[in-house]
Amino acid sequence: MRQSAGTLLYRILGDEIYVLLVHPSGKYNRGKPWSIPKGLPDEGESLEAAARRETFEEAGVTAGSLISLGSIDYTKSRKTVYAFAGPAPAQDPHPASWEVDRAEFLALSKARKRLHPDQLPFLERLVASLEGGLRGSSQGAST
Numbered sequence: 001m002r003q004s005a006g007t008l009l010y011r012i013l014g015d016e017i018y019v020l021l022v023h024p025s026g027k028y029n030r031g032k033p034w035s036i037p038k039g040l041p042d043e044g045e046s047l048e049a050a051a052r053r054e055t056f057e058e059a060g061v062t063a064g065s066l067i068s069l070g071s072i073d074y075t076k077s078r079k080t081v082y083a084f085a086g087p088a089p090a091q092d093p094h095p096a097s098w099e100v101d102r103a104e105f106l107a108l109s110k111a112r113k114r115l116h117p118d119q120l121p122f123l124e125r126l127v128a129s130l131e132g133g134l135r136g137s138s139q140g141a142s143t
Contacts, residue, residue: 002079005051006038007063008122009088010130011105017130018105019123020093021115022058025101033116036083037061037103047082059103060096064089069125074118083122085129 009020021034037058041050052063066084073080093103106114112123 001073002040002077003047003082004038004040004079005047005054005082005084006036007051007055007066008036008069008083008085008126009055009061009063010085010126011088012130017108017127019108019111019126020055020059020061020088020103020105021111022093022095022100023102025095025099029101034102034106034111034114035116036081036119036122037100038081038083048084051082051084056096058095058097058100059093061091061093061103062089067129069122069129072118072121081119083119083125085122085126 011018020037022037023034024032037055039050039054039057041047048066055061055063064086066086069083069085071080071082088105093105095101095103108123112120115123
């Protein structure tokens with residue numbers, strides 16, 4: 001199975017959680033779902049290092065402290081995606097690669113509607129982690 005790794009960076013504004021998602025570029029992707037910033041690890045690269053690199057390459061954001069959200073297997077392809085979550089830095093995201101036409105923080109309610117269906121468990125794992133005390137350093141961050 002192919003492996004891919006990405007981040008689920010978040011901000012908390014008031015009582016609302018916002019997560020960083022990207023949308024693939026190209027006319028053929030116009031109606032496709034959004035994704036966490038992710039990609040394939042380079043030879044010898046750890047999954048977390050790949051997730052950090054891909055987040056910077058796709059959204060122009062440097063991830064700080066991260067925890068693992070585990071992995072999911074895509075239902076229609078032979079791919080396992082690993083996710084790491086953490087508070088987002090103050091940087092504003094922007095499409096930083098030809099692969100992405102949009103990079104933005106979306107409210108959790110909107111993210112649930114736009115995110116690739118196979119990646120939805122990552123949102124629930126993030127919420128569970130936040131409820132378990134991960135919240136910490138993103139209080140007061142702005143989008």
